[in-house]
Amino acid sequence: MEHIIPFAGLVCLLLLFTVLVGSKFWRPYNLRSILNQTVLYMFGGLGLIFVIAQGSIDLSQGAVLALTATISAILVNKYGLWLIFPAAILTGALFGLLNGVIISKLKVPSVTCTLAFSIAYRGLLPVFTRGGPIYVPFKLFDLYNFKNMFPVLVLLTLIFGYLFEYTKLGYYTKAVGENEIKARNSGVPVERVKIISYVLCGIMAGIAGVFTLSRVGGVDVSIGNFFELEVMLAIFTGGVPVTGGMSTRIYRLFVGALTIGVLVNGLTLYGVSAALAEGLKGLMLIGLVFITARFTMGREAAAA
Amino acid sequence: MSRENACVLKVEGLCKNFGPTRAVADVSLEFRAGEVHGLIGENGSGKSTLMGMVAGIHSRDKGRMFKGNQLYDPESPAHANEQGISMVVQELGLVDGLTVAENIFLGKTEQFAQRGVINLRKMRAAAEEAFAAWGITPVPLDALARSLTVEEKKLVELVRALSVDPDVLILDEITAAFSHNNRALLYDLLVKLRDQGKLILFVSHNLPEILELCDRITVLKDGEKVTTIAAEGATEDQLKRLMVGREVKETYFYTPAQTTGSKPVLTVDGISVDGMLHNVSFELRRGEVLGVGGLSDSGIHELGRVLFGLSKPDQGKVILTETGEVIDSLRKAIDRGIAYVPKDRDTEALMVRATIEDNLCLPSTDSFVGRLGFLSPRKRKAFAREQLAAFEIKASGIRQAVNQLSGGNRQKVSLASWLSRPNRILILDSPTRGVDVGITANIYKLIAEVKKQGIGILLISDELPELIGCSDRILIMKNGAVAKVFERAEGFGEHSIVQVMI
Amino acid sequence: MAGAAANPLLERFGQKRMQQVLVLAGLLLVFIIIHFATGGRFLTKRNLGIIVSHAVIPTFITWGLVFSFTSGMIDLSIGSIVVLASNFAGIMGLKFGYAGLLLGGLAAGVALQALNGVVFLKTKIPPWVAGLGMAMIYESIGAFYSNMAVRRGEMVVSLGSQLRGLGQLPFNVLMLVPGLIAVYILFCRTSIGLNVRAVGSDLRVTKEMGINPNRAKFLGMVVCGIFIGLGSAINESYVGQLLPRTGLTTVATIFQPLTAVLIASSMGAIFNLVIGVVIGTISLSALFNALTLLGVPSGTWQEVVLGILVIAVTVVSMRGEEGVVK
DSSP states (O other), X not given: OTTHXXXXXXXXXXXXXXXXXXXXXXXXXXXXXXXHHHHHHHHHHHHHHHHHHTTOOOXXXXXXXXXXXXXXXXXXXXXXXXXXXXXXXXXXXXXXXXXXXXXXXSOOOHHHHHHHHHHHHHHHHXXXXXXXXXXXXXXXXXXXXXXXXXXXXXXXXXXXXHHHHHSHHHHHHHHHHHOHHHHHHTTOOHHHHHHHHHHHHHHHHHHHHHHHHXXXXXXXXXXXXXXXXXXXXXXXXXXXXXTOSTTOOHHHHHHHHHHHHHHHHHHHHHTOOHHHHHHHHHHHHHHHHHHHHHHHSOSSOOOO | OOOOOOEEEEEEEEEEEETTEEEEEEEEEEEETTEEEEEEOOTTSSHHHHHHHHTTSSOOSEEEEEETTEEXXXXXXXXXXXXXXXXXXXXXXXXXXXXXXXXXXXXXXXXGEETTEEOHHHHHHXXXXXXXXXXXOOOOTTSBGGGSOHHHHHHHHHHHHHTTOOSEEEEESOGGGOOHHHHHHHHHHHHHHHHXXXXXXXXXXXXXXXXXXXXXXXXXXXXXXXXXXESTTOOHHHHHHHHSOOOOOSOOOOOOOOOTTOOEEEEEEEEEETTTEEEEEEEEETTOEEEEEOXXXXXXXXXXXXXXXXXXXXXXXXXXXXXXXXXXXXXXHHHTTEEEEOSOIIIIIOOTTSBHHHHHHGGGGGGGBOGGGOBOHHHHHHHHHHHHHHTTOOSSOTTSBGGGSOHHHHHHHHHHHHHTSOOSEEEXXXXXXXXXXXXXXXXXXXXHHXXXXXXXXXXXXXXXXXXXXXXXXXXXXXXXXXXXXXEGXXXXXXXXXXXXXX | OHHHHHHHHHHHHHHHHHHHHHXXXXXXHHHHHHHHHTTSOSSSHHHHHHHHHHHHHHHHHHHHHHHXXXXXOOOTTHHHHHHHHHHHHHHHHHHHHHHHHHHHHHHHHHHHHHHHHHHHHXXXXXXXXHHHHHHHHHHHHHHHHHHHHHHTXXXXXXXXXXXXXXXXXXXXXXXXXXXXXXXXXXXXXXXXXXXXXXXXXXXXXXXXXXXXXXXXXHHHXXXXXXXXXXXXXXXXXXHSOOOOOOTTGGGGGGHHHHHHHHHHHHTTTTSOHHHHHHHHHHHHHHHHHHHXXXXXXXXXXXXXXXXXXXXXXXXXXXXXXXXXXX
């Protein structure tokens, strides 16, 4: 039953906008723009889903995206375009490592730690940009194109999907979300699993950063603002429980991301303001998290 | 002691089950005003549960209670307080983040409030007065409960119970934490209260204390009332005999261990954990069941955690005898074939919302890993189905969530997830707790089979009959230290074991 | 007997006083060092006024936060509530003067926090997720209001030169006095505060003492609304006009108060929490002031310092934690 709800939501929205907006909605150009809008969140989600499956959260993904994009932009301008992915992935991984170590070893709640880093990184950003925007070579602009992004998305989905659904890492990650004490008692290296998942989260923020650079053409201080919240929204909208655990599935990220993409796109076409759309997203977040919790709790109320 | 006072509290046919566990079965008692009434019995005999029902902590499954001539039906401890019944529970019952004075009057602060604002001076004065009036050693009233010693905390709980001016005061093993001095003060206080016509229900394992202090004594066993006798003329021996001596109702599938030439697998060398274990040493042999028993605060549960590497001992070592390797981490314990089934099943041993498959496979994950780290779903499923059948777990299939199973079947899932691995040593902590009779027998059978495979088993249990039924040797702990080891060859006298334990 | 018992009592009390003096002396020492490091610009009358002024609004928000944070809730929508409550206070203020300003802020703060309480407790969604959702909704309402005003060819409510006294010296600082008294009474001297503290510390025992935890949490949120509302009123008077923001930019408002609560609770054994909050907010304000004086611009390294401070204080307060932390 709970598997159907996210799909049902998506179908309902598609029907709704078919009625409200009509054929304008189904034009290939519009559909491609929905996909272009959501791909970035899918990238971010491929990393964040590891953290959420553990029942934790990473609110620093947007700030990490901004900082990795900035650092890579600077490096690319200095040493050449080839450096873009290695630089973004490496810096992203380092930021993730820092999160993971502080959260697992020093027992700082993930909400506090990542929120604090988010503020700190945002503070660092102007130090790197020195006030003005940083531009990247024109060549990079071509990257943000469905034809280029789709293969990358497929490749990364295969890798991360494999890790998440078919390896020890994924199984252990979900076990930590179900019951950390049980996981530890069963020999799961809980701290290592936590650190790895934050590293993955940082890497994906880095990769999403590269594509954001390509889309925007450079860096300014507002880059990646609220990226993490959009990603989170996609994952929860897809029906992943906030507490994480075994029922976390990677396909739910895609369903959720598309649902949000369709909602925002449809509302815009219908002429709803961005501010109202935000409010509706908020309502949907609360509503869907509530419904998901009801269905995944099983017969017994989950231990609070 | 021939006061023939009126009956102030009467319970009739009280029953209470926790899941399949029968905690209190059809207990009827009458308590008089102006008596100190002792309650004794082994662990799990139902004393605390019975008193919990009187104090409004537990609901009743069946039965009625009367206070005076009125039907008495407490909905909560606060409600019981309003009707003049208060209790000091066995576990700690203070809010750590509040001060002593606030703890004493938590939920009852209205009496000091004027237009909603609590007069702290009045509240402090009332607390101070309470300490003085009852002659209880004062505790700093503005200190946070967190900063108190266990003894001080118990004193505060006592004052809190007294502060409602109860007709019936229930004390559950309060003296265990008390120094000699405070015990003497408490005894004086109880005598004074009795002379004022109050009823004191006094639960304790300390038999000399019970005999000295009480007017009458009720003995409980397996949730049933054995008898109520006058304290005068009773002896410790007599009480102990009443507490034990039950017939063996269950089958334990016991077969003697092949002890001839059997080598030790685990050597425990002088383990100490601050405040919990003191210099514990023993050996566990191949193919034997070593029972570990004691009162609930004797350190038996902590011992299991230390052996599995979950708690680090302050002193001493756990050594794999054959290789001489020291077990100092959880990882090492698991890798070297030590399995541990913890006592708190749902919080420590299971992922209750996950499927049976996910639960069964977790400890054996490494055995499913193929090339490129591939965790074969087919292998996992086959493994889970096999275990489901082998352990006769009653479920609709391996995809069923564990929280839809009965307590007994949950325990089987927990056991199966460990027993399906190649083990050398098995540590079981209270494996039949909250499990129904049928599955309990099943678990005993499993223990017997595992033993035949030459695995050394450490069976930690609160239940003496279980230890006697299953074990080759029984190690009794008291106050964190090994009190005595009983050999089966010498015969396990329940009486003599209880003697050592209490 | 009595004499022997009185001794530890006295000892503990004296110890606490001693620690209080030590902390304050340490803080003073740091201030003096900063004073000389900034070439004597730190401990001037004017600068101290600025420091305390900047601490007033965060102090009120933090006092509010104490009532929800203590029972384990982090509400990320507080910033968006401040925006709505400030604007409502402004509207009421223009109609009814200072009474309207204060009561308007208060009413909006209480109403929105009560709504949050209902949503958090009824849906049982983790408060930080629900708080994010509510923040989006409140921001949307703010933007809606702003758009309406623009459509009429106006702006959101602006006080102009009226009612600006409350946000300025000395009245803003004077507001701290009744505020401190109110928060002290509510937190330490009423069953609302007592129950919130009890629920946050030990749920099981608190239930056994006959207290309904959900009711306690809800009342805590309502009281939180009072202080958020008052803070908003002062805020409106201070800034004159507050433009609603969207895109969850309001979430960051909670940072400084959160840091202050963490600082206050890590000093919980030495200072009463409500006083610890004042020490926390003033220290933070002083810190940022000192950084500015030292030439560290706000919006960059100051944020970095704030972020690191949050983590450092949390690490200290989580020391020795054995349980599961998510």
